[in-house]
Amino acid sequence: MITQxxxxTTHDLGQFEVRRVLPSKARTMVGPFVFVDEFGPGQLDIGTGMDVRPHPHINLATVTWLFQGAIEHRDSLGTFSTIRPGTVNLMTAGRGIVHSERSPQDERAKGPMLYGMQTWLALPDGKEEIDPAFEAVRDLPLVEDKGAKAWVIMGDLWGESAATTTYADTIYAEILLGPGGSIPIEANADERAVLLVGGEASVDGAALGSFELAVLAPGAEMTLTSKDGARVMLLGGEAFATKRHVWWNFVSSDRERIKQAREDWREGRFPVVPGDAEEYIPLPEVPKTVSYP
Structure with missing residues (x-):
């Protein structure tokens, strides 16, 4: 049963679109997921690329997952990682990190493809100010059954466990359904939702809308099916007892901590990104990403 x-909210960036389902006025979180963007599919012009200049985060972990294309990640820890389909990048901001995301040169030469997911996980109480960290995990479990393939990106699903670090109970998976394919959606999470990012699919006979987040009733096992084929993201995990606030790229249970982070970025107190220190995104007056009372 779909409860919500x-x-x-769609942002047209010219050659591709970014669709944001969390945070929204209707709901701020599903499990630890406090921010969910889907981008593309789209192809940029030859010689151009995606260039997200250095910007800061606190008290969260970012999760990048691609269906097509490639992104170069650099951060203030000195990390350099090229994200490609099949690899999950988990960047833990903790007490503070700065990173940039750009299209690789070889992608620019042919016209970069962009199609994937960018999500943020709120860090749980007592772990918000942990040390920043980064990991790229490639050997993810692949589950195949009844015309379905599913990659377990985070957590435990369908008897498999991903090696990706989790700070709170988290489930995250990409599901590919062939024509007539189906897969069970297990009930082992406080909160769950599915996001149709390609094709058509239904949960227990209820059709999913393209790029809409369908929040599922807790405690009931359901079945995801498709007549013609689909790509669906499954996400969720433990419900947070403490409210999280979001302002721009900052997430925290403490509004004062966000105010401090704003001031730190404005005054240049965050670390720089080695290899990408010439540019940065200024603190906005009115951010596009905010939480709601």
Whole structure:
């Protein structure tokens, strides 16, 4: 049973679109997921690329997952990692990190493809100010059954466990359904939702809307099916007892901590990104990403 449907806010960036379902006025979190963007599919012009200049985060972990294309990640820890389909990048901001995301040169030469997911996980109480960290995990479990393939990106699903670090109970998976394919959606999470990012699919006979977040009733096992084929993201985990606030790229249980982070970025107190220190995104007056009372 679908208990809530969230229509995305769509930002048209010219050659591709970004669709944001969390945070929204209707709901701020599903499990630890406090921010969920889907971008593309789209192809940029030859010689151009995606360039997200250095910017800061606190009290969260970012999770990048691609269906097509490639992104170069650099951060203030000195990390350099090229994200490609099949690899999950988990960047833990903790007490503070700065990173940039750009299209690789070889992608620019042919016209970069962009199609994937960018999500943020709120860090749980007592872990918000942990040390920043980064990991790229490639050997993820692949589950195949009844015309379905599913990659377990985080957590435990369908008897498999991903090696990706989790700070709170988390489930995250990409599901590919062939024509007539189906897969069970297990009930082992406080909160769960599915996001149709390609094709058509239904949960227990209820059709999913394209790019809409469908929040599922807790405690009931359901079945995801498709007549013609689909790509679906499954996400969720433990419900947070403490409210999280979001302002721009900052997430925290403490509004004062966000104010401090704003001031730190404005005054240049965050670390720089080695190899990408010439540019940065200024603190906005009115951010596009905010939480709601």
């Amino acid at each position: 449907t969230i229509t995305p």
